[in-house]
Amino acid sequence: NKLITEIGLPKSIGHIFAARNIITAKDALSLTEFELMELLDVGLEQVKFAVALISEVTSPPYQTVQSLLEQRVQNEYLMGHLPTHLKGLDAALCGGLPFGALTELVGPSGIGKTQFCLKISLLAALPSCYGGLDGHVIYIDVESKFSSRRLIEIGINSFPEIFCLEGMAKEMAGRITVLRPGSLTEFTESLQKVKVSVLQHQVKLLIIDSMAALVSGEYEQGPQRQHPLGWHISFIKSLAEFSRIPVLMTNQVRSRVANQISQYVFQAESRELMVEDNTEKFDSRLVAALGIHWAHAVNVRLVLESRSGQRFIKVAKSPMSPPLAFPFQVTSMGIVLLNDDGVEMEGSQINAIDHQGHSDIIYHGDER
Numbered sequence: 001n002k003l004i005t006e007i008g009l010p011k012s013i014g015h016i017f018a019a020r021n022i023i024t025a026k027d028a029l030s031l032t033e034f035e036l037m038e039l040l041d042v043g044l045e046q047v048k049f050a051v052a053l054i055s056e057v058t059s060p061p062y063q064t065v066q067s068l069l070e071q072r073v074q075n076e077y078l079m080g081h082l083p084t085h086l087k088g089l090d091a092a093l094c095g096g097l098p099f100g101a102l103t104e105l106v107g108p109s110g111i112g113k114t115q116f117c118l119k120i121s122l123l124a125a126l127p128s129c130y131g132g133l134d135g136h137v138i139y140i141d142v143e144s145k146f147s148s149r150r151l152i153e154i155g156i157n158s159f160p161e162i163f164c165l166e167g168m169a170k171e172m173a174g175r176i177t178v179l180r181p182g183s184l185t186e187f188t189e190s191l192q193k194v195k196v197s198v199l200q201h202q203v204k205l206l207i208i209d210s211m212a213a214l215v216s217g218e219y220e221q222g223p224q225r226q227h228p229l230g231w232h233i234s235f236i237k238s239l240a241e242f243s244r245i246p247v248l249m250t251n252q253v254r255s256r257v258a259n260q261i262s263q264y265v266f267q268a269e270s271r272e273l274m275v276e277d278n279t280e281k282f283d284s285r286l287v288a289a290l291g292i293h294w295a296h297a298v299n300v301r302l303v304l305e306s307r308s309g310q311r312f313i314k315v316a317k318s319p320m321s322p323p324l325a326f327p328f329q330v331t332s333m334g335i336v337l338l339n340d341d342g343v344e345m346e347g348s349q350i351n352a353i354d355h356q357g358h359s360d361i362i363y364h365g366d367e368r
């Protein structure tokens with residue numbers, strides 16, 4: 001969409017383009033040389049000269065594979081990972097959330113997914129001397145759960161030396177752009193804008209909280225149900241890969257029972273507060289709300305769950321980590337691990353999503 005007037009063509013040719021309503025480089029390059037000759041009523045030599053200049057100005061210069069590889073290594077500050085500052089988890093993930101890959105947080109409502117996202121967005125915004133990425137963050141907040149007050153609270157308690165400096169809290173919060181798409185269509189539009197911002201600005205992290213909520217009202221029953229997000233998954237994956245930024249997305253849970261496909265826990269109907277007295281009556285047959293297509297697309301899956309009143313974060317899918325579970329708490333500092341060693345999980349335990357025995361967790365299903 002570069003304007004022909006900005007290309008630097010000799011005025012005599014530039015004026016002919018303007019007179020024939022060829023305004024942008026795209027207008028000119030969409031026509032063949034002969035079509036241009038006919039339309040502009042000029043000779044082939046002049047057209048060839050103009051097309052060559054327009055192409056040169058609008059196309060990025062070529063790069064060799066070697067220079068692309070060198071750039072990639074250079075960009076991969078912190079060895080290509082954004083540390084979560086949760087020591088045990090960072091060790092298990094070989095440094096933190098991987099650049100150029102999708103990391104998913106899945107768990108029941110109220111377990112702490114948004115708290116995790118808030119802390120991570122602060123970490124990406126922090127100056128590099130404090131272990132951050134010194135960058136901008138795009139936070140797609142589908143359910144209006146983002147709280148700037150809570151963000152500042154986590155910042156002040158986790159990084160008092162930075163947040164007590166005058167103007168720092170404002171600067172850090174100013175680096176986080178929150179988008180609130182109200183529908184899948186708006187989300188699609190937001191993603192297109194995100195792509196441009198990621199390429200133009202210093203965006204170092206993309207967060208989507210939550211992917212599942214986007215399709216809660218639009219999910220169809222039956223085998224076609226994964227389709228609504230198919231395009232988005234591919235788009236986000238290629239965006240992560242191309243820009244080499246970490247992408248963090250949350251996913252919710254639903255009942256495992258096959259014919260209860262519409263009973264996603266985030267749906268408003270039959271909401272019930274789970275109280276400690278009857279927690280044992282609930283079983284833990286929960287699965288991630290977005291289906292198998294989605295599960296294959298993510299590179300790292302972290303399951304947040306609650307068992308007997310204790311919350312755990314589990315490394316359920318990772319190219320290099322063992323299947324570890326870390327007990328955690330949500331405090332004024334955000335998510336804090338209770339021990340950094342983790343417990344190794346056996347068999348399918350690592351993929352199970354438990355929701356037993358925590359009074360803070362709201363369960364919206366009707367499996368009683």
Ligand SMILES: Nc1ncnc2c1ncn2[C@@H]1O[C@H](COP(=O)(O)OP(=O)(O)OP(=O)(O)O)[C@@H](O)[C@H]1O
Pocket residue numbers: 107108109110111112113114115116145150153252330331332360361
């Ligand atoms: N200031 C705070 N201090 C301590 N704990 C807090 C604080 N604020 C929130 N929490 C904890 O965080 C939990 C909510 O977590 P969060 O909002 O991240 O849930 P979620 O997993 O994103 O849920 P949903 O799927 O509904 O969005 C609460 O249950 C509470 O335990």
